[in-house]
Amino acid sequence: MSLMDFFRRDQKNSAAIAKERLRVLVAHDRLRNNGPDYLPQLQRDILEVIRKYVEIGDDDVVVNLENQGQTSILELNVTLPDQKP
Numbered sequence: 001m002s003l004m005d006f007f008r009r010d011q012k013n014s015a016a017i018a019k020e021r022l023r024v025l026v027a028h029d030r031l032r033n034n035g036p037d038y039l040p041q042l043q044r045d046i047l048e049v050i051r052k053y054v055e056i057g058d059d060d061v062v063v064n065l066e067n068q069g070q071t072s073i074l075e076l077n078v079t080l081p082d083q084k085p
Contacts, residue, residue, distance in 0.1 A: 027064045039063055046076065054080060 043063040050056055060079040065072060 024059070024062060027062055039065060046078075050078060056081065 043061055046063070047056070047058065047061045050061065056079070062075075062077040064075040064077075066075065067073075
């Protein structure tokens, strides 16, 4: 592997990280604009409960509601910190 390959590989990882962050931002935006009134409170409540056991940031809990026909799908993504050895 050449030195240039190393930098190209690093850029791909950066692009993937940026893409995932953009997805999170879009999910937050959709939640604020199109979600039911109870979802922001639900997200805060879940965050409070998890914080009783683990230190996490405000952006580590993402709640998303998606409608597919007559079915509603509630998606909850929680990013937990790595365990300490």
